[in-house]
Amino acid sequence: DAGVIQSPRHEVTEMGQEVTLRCKPISGHDYLFWYRQTMMRGLELLIYFNNNVPIDDSGMPEDRFSAKMPNASFSTLKIQPSEPRDSAVYFCASSLSAGNTEAFFGQGTRLTVV
Amino acid sequence: AQSVTQLGSHVSVSEGALVLLRCNYSSSVPPYLFWYVQYPNQGLQLLLKYTSAATLVKGINGFEAEFKKSETSFHLTKPSAHMSDAAEYFCAVSERRGSTLGRLYFGRGTQLTVWP
Numbered sequence: 301d302a303g304v305i306q307s308p309r310h311e312v313t314e315m316g317q318e319v320t321l322r323c324k325p326i327s328g329h330d331y332l333f334w335y336r337q338t339m340m341r342g343l344e345l346l347i348y349f350n351n352n353v354p355i356d357d358s359g360m361p362e363d364r365f366s367a368k369m370p371n372a373s374f375s376t377l378k379i380q381p382s383e384p385r386d387s388a389v390y391f392c393a394s395s396l397s398a399g400n401t402e403a404f405f406g407q408g409t410r411l412t413v414v
Numbered sequence: 415a416q417s418v419t420q421l422g423s424h425v426s427v428s429e430g431a432l433v434l435l436r437c438n439y440s441s442s443v444p445p446y447l448f449w450y451v452q453y454p455n456q457g458l459q460l461l462l463k464y465t466s467a468a469t470l471v472k473g474i475n476g477f478e479a480e481f482k483k484s485e486t487s488f489h490l491t492k493p494s495a496h497m498s499d500a501a502e503y504f505c506a507v508s509e510r511r512g513s514t515l516g517r518l519y520f521g522r523g524t525q526l527t528v529w530p
Contacts, residue, residue, distance in 0.1 A: 342523055343520045
């Protein structure tokens with residue numbers, strides 16, 4: 301397996317624009333996580349899915365953020381409208397169920413909102 | 415909810431010196447425990463994990479960690495640091511049961527610098 305695949309790797313956009321980040325988890329994994337990493341706040345869990353169903357979205361900062369998982373092999377994180385404070389590295393990760401298995405991370409998407 | 419505390423956001427050691435990165439968790443029920451490493455501009459990679467077998471866990475790159483229930487700790491060590499160990503290290507826990515099964519809780523991370 302190629303691991304967790306995220307696209308794009310880098311995104312630069314203007315304030316107010318819509319941004320969509322994409323993630324393909326490892327085949328067979330039941331859990332999918334979206335994280336945001338900044339210098340100020342470290343690694344924050346935004347939302348996670350189990351079997352394509354959102355389990356906890358309490359980490360989603362505002363209504364401007366939304367995430368979907370239409371099937372087991374694809375997820376999106378959308379920001380609309382984007383703001384400069386959304387600039388961060390966004391990671392997607394996936395894992396098998398049961399909790400004792402590690403999460404595998406993608407390479408991340410570095411988002412810059414100007 | 416779980417909380418994970420990593421003492422020291424920055425640790426500096428000389429090449430060849432002992433590396434000790436500290437991690438404490440909050441749960442009264444021992445969780446699953448993980449250490450991840452992040453190199454610049456990359457995602458997190460698993461170093462090692464504890465899932466209730468031996469309390470001393472060996473991982474990649476010569477790292478190991480010891481689970482101590484009485485201290486609710488899972489400190490990461492390496493006997494001799496190498497320049498290539500310079501990275502950020504994250505401790506994480508996952509609960510064994512309950513509604514948040516499968517969720518990872520991360521510490522704030524510790525940046526390791528290795529001096530020549």
